[in-house]
Amino acid sequence: MHTALxxxxxxxxxxxxxxxxxxxxAELVAAVSNAGALGTLTALTQPTPEALIDEIARVxxxxxxxxxxxxxxxxxxxxxPYEAYRDAIISCGVRIVETAGNNPSAHMPALxxxxxxxxxxxxxxxxxxxxxxxxxxxxxxxxxxxxxxxGEEDIPxxxxxxxxxxxxxxxxxxxxxxxxxKGLVAALALGAEGINMGTRFMCTQExxxxxxxxxxxxxxxxxxxxxxxxxxRNSSRVARTQLAQSIIDMEKGGATxxxxxxxxxxxxxxxxYEEGDIEGGIWTVGMVQGLIHDIPTxxxxxxxxxxxxxxxxxxxxxxxxxxxx
Amino acid sequence: MHTALxxxxxxxxxxxxxxxxxxxxAELVAAVSNAGALGTLTALTQPTPEALIDEIARVxxxxxxxxxxxxxxxxxxxxxPYEAYRDAIISCGVRIVETAGNNPSAHMPALxxxxxxxxxxxxxxxxxxxxxxxxxxxxxxxxxxxxxxxGEEDIPxxxxxxxxxxxxxxxxxxxxxxxxxKGLVAALALGAEGINMGTRFMCTQExxxxxxxxxxxxxxxxxxxxxxxxxxRNSSRVARTQLAQSIIDMEKGGATxxxxxxxxxxxxxxxxYEEGDIEGGIWTVGMVQGLIHDIPTxxxxxxxxxxxxxxxxxxxxxxxxxxxx
Numbered sequence: 001m002h003t004a005l006x007x008x009x010x011x012x013x014x015x016x017x018x019x020x021x022x023x024x025x026a027e028l029v030a031a032v033s034n035a036g037a038l039g040t041l042t043a044l045t046q047p048t049p050e051a052l053i054d055e056i057a058r059v060x061x062x063x064x065x066x067x068x069x070x071x072x073x074x075x076x077x078x079x080x081p082y083e084a085y086r087d088a089i090i091s092c093g094v095r096i097v098e099t100a101g102n103n104p105s106a107h108m109p110a111l112x113x114x115x116x117x118x119x120x121x122x123x124x125x126x127x128x129x130x131x132x133x134x135x136x137x138x139x140x141x142x143x144x145x146x147x148x149x150x151g152e153e154d155i156p157x158x159x160x161x162x163x164x165x166x167x168x169x170x171x172x173x174x175x176x177x178x179x180x181x182k183g184l185v186a187a188l189a190l191g192a193e194g195i196n197m198g199t200r201f202m203c204t205q206e207x208x209x210x211x212x213x214x215x216x217x218x219x220x221x222x223x224x225x226x227x228x229x230x231x232x233r234n235s236s237r238v239a240r241t242q243l244a245q246s247i248i249d250m251e252k253g254g255a256t257x258x259x260x261x262x263x264x265x266x267x268x269x270x271x272x273y274e275e276g277d278i279e280g281g282i283w284t285v286g287m288v289q290g291l292i293h294d295i296p297t298x299x300x301x302x303x304x305x306x307x308x309x310x311x312x313x314x315x316x317x318x319x320x321x322x323x324x325x
Numbered sequence: 326m327h328t329a330l331x332x333x334x335x336x337x338x339x340x341x342x343x344x345x346x347x348x349x350x351a352e353l354v355a356a357v358s359n360a361g362a363l364g365t366l367t368a369l370t371q372p373t374p375e376a377l378i379d380e381i382a383r384v385x386x387x388x389x390x391x392x393x394x395x396x397x398x399x400x401x402x403x404x405x406p407y408e409a410y411r412d413a414i415i416s417c418g419v420r421i422v423e424t425a426g427n428n429p430s431a432h433m434p435a436l437x438x439x440x441x442x443x444x445x446x447x448x449x450x451x452x453x454x455x456x457x458x459x460x461x462x463x464x465x466x467x468x469x470x471x472x473x474x475x476g477e478e479d480i481p482x483x484x485x486x487x488x489x490x491x492x493x494x495x496x497x498x499x500x501x502x503x504x505x506x507k508g509l510v511a512a513l514a515l516g517a518e519g520i521n522m523g524t525r526f527m528c529t530q531e532x533x534x535x536x537x538x539x540x541x542x543x544x545x546x547x548x549x550x551x552x553x554x555x556x557x558r559n560s561s562r563v564a565r566t567q568l569a570q571s572i573i574d575m576e577k578g579g580a581t582x583x584x585x586x587x588x589x590x591x592x593x594x595x596x597x598y599e600e601g602d603i604e605g606g607i608w609t610v611g612m613v614q615g616l617i618h619d620i621p622t623x624x625x626x627x628x629x630x631x632x633x634x635x636x637x638x639x640x641x642x643x644x645x646x647x648x649x650x
Contacts, residue, residue: 001645125547144469145481156470156481158502158511159547159612166616177483182515186483188645189510189637222450222484287484291491312514313642320326320513321635 001306004171005194008117008137009096010066012036013306014194015184017201017298018121018140018175019070019098020147020284021045022273023209026055028298030062031206035302040068040098049081049088056092068096068119073104074149075234077265082107090114098140101149103127105134121175121196123151125163128172138171139164140196146176147199147286150227150235158190165191179288181308185317188309199286205297210276213283214295222290228264228282232257239285241278243267326631329496330519333442333462334421335391337361338631339519340509342526342623343446343465343500344395344423345472345609346370347598348534351380353623355387356531360627365393365423374406374413381417393421393444398429399474400559402590407432415439423465426474428452430459446500446521448476450488453497463496464489465521471501472524472611475552475560483515490516504613506633510642513634524611530622535601538608539620547615553589553607557582564610566603568592 003014015037017028024042032039041059046052052069059067069089073082086107089097097111100121104111111118112135120131121140128139141164143157144150155163161174174187175196187195202209203217216239226240231251238244243263250260264282272281296304328339340362342353349367357364366384371377377394384392394414398407411432414422422436425446429436436443437460445456446465453464466489468482469475480488486499499512500521512520527534528542541564551565556576563569568588575585589607597606621629 003645143481143483144479145484153548154469154479155547155612155615156468156483156502158468158482158508159470159615162505162507163547163615177481180487182487183483185514185642186511188642189514190507222480222488223478287480290480290484290488310646313638313646317510317513317638317642320328321638 001310003188003193005138005173008171009038011038013302014188015302015305016040016068016098016119016140016173016194016196018196018198019072019100020198020202021072022269023198023202023207024070025208026058026062028201028204028206028208029059029067031204031298032201032302033059033063033065033067035299036065037298037302038066038068038096039063040070043069043071043085043089044080049084052085052088053092056089056094066095068098069094070098070100071104071107072100073102077261086110090116099136103130103134104136108135119173123149123160124153124155125160125167128164129167132168132170136170138173138193139168140173140175141192142196143174143176145287147225147237148284150237152230152233152235157187161187161190161192176286177288179291181305181310181312183288183291184305184309185312197288198284199288200292200301201298202285203289203292203295204301205295209273210278212276212278213273216278217285217289217292218294220285220289222287224289225285225287229260231255232260236284237286238282239278239289241281241283243280243282247282326635328513328518330463330498333496334363336363338627339513340627340630341365341393341423341444341465341498341519341521343521343523344397344425345523345527346397347594348523348527348532349395350533351383351387353526353529353531353533354384354392356529356623357526357627358384358388358390358392360624361390361631362623362627363391363393363421364388365395368394368396368410368414369405374409377410377413378417381414381419391420393423394419395423395425396429396432397425398427402586411435415441424461428455428459429461433460444498448474448485449478449480450485450492453489454492457493457495461495463498463518464493465498465500466517467521468499468501470612472550472562473609475562477555477558477560482512486512486515486517501611502613504616506630506635506637508613508616509630509634510637522613523609524613525617525626526623527610528614528617528620529626530620534598535603537601537603538598541603542610542614542617543619545610545614547612549614550610550612554585556580557585561609562611563607564603564614566606566608568605568607572607
């Protein structure tokens with residue numbers, strides 16, 4: 001299945017594993033790329049730019065296929081040396097970078113001078129248009145269904161994808177809510193050139209997430225997510241854990257960013273992703289968990305999605321129009 | 326394009342114009358049915374069961390094609406004679422009824438005894454399963470994008486449609502967020518047997534909505550809707566008018582149902598839909614308004630959607646899989 005996405009990135013299938021803090025490490029990235037999709041390393045999961053250089057080298061020992069590095073610009077409690085991470089990516093000869101969060105314009109000259117293909121992820125058609133104007137090569141548009149930062153406008157993919165495609169001339173990648181071949185065909189029908197999946201790849205054999213997280217994703221329904229930090233206009237879709245519910249209750253009670261911020265920051269990371277304390281932690285997950293029922297390898301998953309998508313197109317949809325009259 | 330929906334209902338295209346208070350009158354219903362889709366009269370738009378009988382007769386002077394009648398069970402300020410409306414529908418020999426709002430179980434024996442095909446509209450997979458259990462023939466599942474009653478779980482169609490299809494054995498109709506051929510193909514790919522459109526049909530030549538409403542839909546973006554009555558757990562997606570914003574502000578201030586209810590009830594209806602006071606009124610509209618750019622006839626609209634859908638399947642999607650390798 002070839003689209004502008006597969007041709008531009010040199011990948012076999014129009015499927016991207018998007019950046020995920022704590023999850024986008026070498027083993028998962030290589031497994032996704034070896035499956036013919038695009039794996040994405042998450043730069044800020046590495047403690048230093050030097051560690052990122054080592055992790056990129058580790059990906060290359062595991063795959064010779066294209067992969068990307070994600071660099072997310074968000075407000076953080078302590079300053080992040082973004083330029084140093086960016087320069088580490090460039091120095092390693094990485095060919096594809098996914099940016100997210102704030103507008104990446106300050107980094108575009110360096111990235112483009114290095115010949116890097118830049119995919120910017122955003123949550124509104126307005127931001128997508130802005131990204132095109134500053135020279136990104138593709139946009140990954142994240143619907144309200146998505147895990148993590150949803151933005152504040154709450155526009156689901158069914159509307160957001162065609163709205164973005166209509167406004168842009170560069171390729172659009174559909175993100176948020178995708179996990180199977182049905183979704184891939186829907187995205188392509190809506191005008192996207194492929195899909196970006198986070199939660200679905202988090203729930204694979206090669207994902208470094210703790211088994212408790214994977215089993216929770218399999219068990220949970222689409223209704224078992226929650227939006228935290230909405231009161232701070234920094235909404236994030238996470239699993240509806242005890243801690244997430246307590247943070248929402250704090251927000252309803254009028255708590256400030258000084259009260260909420262440290263509680264959230266302290267609840268992410270090692271304890272939940274590596275040690276599996278899922279109820280006592282904050283972990284991002286998309287509504288698509290309601291459509292996830294197993295923990296396959298990345299190769300099984302990608303092949304299954306492509307097979308299902310091709311079957312839907314060649315059988316179900318084609319027969320609908322053949323039988324007219 | 327034939328699906329379980331077209332075969333069961335005896336219609337040409339897998340497209341339904343869903344029930345819309347104030348809008349679902351004979352002229353629009355007949356225009357939709359004459360276009361090969363399914364028009365739906367809204368029972369409670371008529372002041373009495375007797376008036377509904379007259380309106381059904383009026384539809385029949387305008388079309389000999391199948392049409393439906395919507396009967397919505399919602400909490401209202403004054404009691405509604407639902408049984409009398411239902412019996413009026415049955416006495417007229419209507420073949421298809423769309424129910425919405427509360428569980429229609431009290432009315433199922435009478436409707437099924439009359440051989441009527443019942444389509445129940447709901448906003449969660451759980452309610453869809455319940456509807457199947459009480460014997461409805463099809464479910465119309467309304468995503469978070471939709472106009473009017475969204476429910477409180479906020480699951481968009483991209484997730485809700487396949488989740489419902491996976492749980493049910495009866496046909497699922499995708500509702501909320503649909504307005505063009507791209508959406509129709511997406512819905513079919515996600516497993517639905519067709520689409521239900523409200524806002525898109527409200528913005529046609531034959532729609533009785535005031536021209537000010539139609540022009541506002543054309544002008545507005547997907548971000549120009551608002552959810553009112555969320556604080557009362559009776560969320561309704563409406564145009565973001567001055568009055569809608571003032572009601573949301575009242576809700577933020579902790580206003581009660583006694584304070585808000587009459588303000589909303591008094592702001593709907595004639596003044597807005599017939600006289601065009603759109604800023605001073607409350608009128609339901611879906612996010613799909615961001616994808617609506619014209620005011621076609623129903624015949625032009627339906628044909629365009631089907632043509633676009635067939636083109637996407639036969640050209641874009643089929644070529645993607647032909648060009649693999």
